[in-house]
Amino acid sequence: MLGTAWDYQDHPDEFLDRLEALAGMGIAVCNPPDVVRWNADKRYLRELEERGVTTVPTLWLDDLNHADALEAMDDFACERIVVKRQVGAGGLGQHSFSRAQLPAEGWRMGRACMVQPFLSSVVEEGEYTFLFIDGAFSHGVLKRAAEGEYRIQSLYGGYECDFEPDAADLARAQSVVASLPFDRPLYCRIDMARLPSGDLAVMEAEMIEPYLYPQQGPELGKRMAEAILGRLG
Numbered sequence: 555m556l557g558t559a560w561d562y563q564d565h566p567d568e569f570l571d572r573l574e575a576l577a578g579m580g581i582a583v584c585n586p587p588d589v590v591r592w593n594a595d596k597r598y599l600r601e602l603e604e605r606g607v608t609t610v611p612t613l614w615l616d617d618l619n620h621a622d623a624l625e626a627m628d629d630f631a632c633e634r635i636v637v638k639r640q641v642g643a644g645g646l647g648q649h650s651f652s653r654a655q656l657p658a659e660g661w662r663m664g665r666a667c668m669v670q671p672f673l674s675s676v677v678e679e680g681e682y683t684f685l686f687i688d689g690a691f692s693h694g695v696l697k698r699a700a701e702g703e704y705r706i707q708s709l710y711g712g713y714e715c716d717f718e719p720d721a722a723d724l725a726r727a728q729s730v731v732a733s734l735p736f737d738r739p740l741y742c743r744i745d746m747a748r749l750p751s752g753d754l755a756v757m758e759a760e761m762i763e764p765y766l767y768p769q770q771g772p773e774l775g776k777r778m779a780e781a782i783l784g785r786l787g
C-alpha cells in the first residue's frame with residue numbers, strides 16, 4: 555500500500571520505477587503502478603473529458619509568463635486564474651493571478667503547467683470530495699478554505715465539514731469512477747468543484763496517496779480491509 559509518498563511530484567520517474575520494481579518482484583502494489591503512472595500527470599483530466607466527464611476548463615501549457623497569464627484570462631473571459639503544475643500535489647508550486655495581480659514581467663513558471671479560471675465556488679461553497687473503495691462510494695467530505703484563502707488543504711488552514719451528497723452530485727462522482735480507463739482501484743478520491751452552471755466538475759481524481767478522511771468515514775477501515783482481503787483471496 556502506498557503510504558506517505560508526499561514528495562513523489564519532485565521525483566516522479568524514481569517513484570514510478572520503484573513501484574514497478576516492487577510489482578516486478580511479485581509484490582501486490584495498491585494502487586498498481588499503471589494506475590499510479592496514469593494518475594501522476596494531471597493530463598489524465600483531458601482523457602476523462604474526452605470520455606464525457608465534466609472537468610474544470612483547463613489550458614495545457616509548456617510554460618507560462620506574464621503575457622500567457624493575460625491571454626488565459628482573455629480566453630476564459632475571466633478576471634482571475636489558477637496556475638498549477640501538471641505533476642503536482644498539495645497545492646505546491648501553485649499560483650493564482652488576477653488582472654490586478656499579474657506575474658512580474660520576467661517571471662516564468664519554468665515547467666509544464668495547467669491554467670484554469672478561478673472558481674469562486676471553491677471559496678464560497680467549498681470543494682467536494684467523494685471517497686470510493688473498490689469502486690463503491692464510501693463517504694463524502696466538504697472541504698472549506700480559511701478566511702482569505704482559496705486552497706482548502708489543512709496546510710493552508712482549510713477544514714472539513716460533514717457532507718451527505720444528494721443523488722445528482724453523487725451520480726456525477728460515480729460517473730467519473732465509471733469513466734476511468736481501468737477497473738476498481740482499491741482507493742480513489744474524486745475532488746470536485748461547482749461550475750457557474752451549477753454542475754460539479756472534476757478538479758482531480760486522486761489514486762496515488764490521497765488522504766482518505768477517516769474521521770468522516772467511520773466504515774473506511776472495514777471497507778479497506780474487505781477490499782484488500784478480496785484481492786488477496
Ligand SMILES: Nc1ncnc2c1ncn2[C@@H]1O[C@H](COP(=O)(O)OP(=O)(O)O)[C@@H](O)[C@H]1O
Nearest residue numbers: 636642643644645670671672673676704705706
Ligand atoms: N480552478 C480553481 N479555482 C479555485 N480554486 C482552485 C482551482 N484549482 C485549484 N484550486 C484550489 O487549490 C487547491 C489545490 O489544487 P488541486 O487542483 O486540488 O491540486 P493538488 O491538490 O494536486 O495540488 C484546491 O484544493 C483548491 O482549493
Ligand SMILES: [Mg+2]
Nearest residue numbers: 644645745758
Ligand atoms: Mg487537490
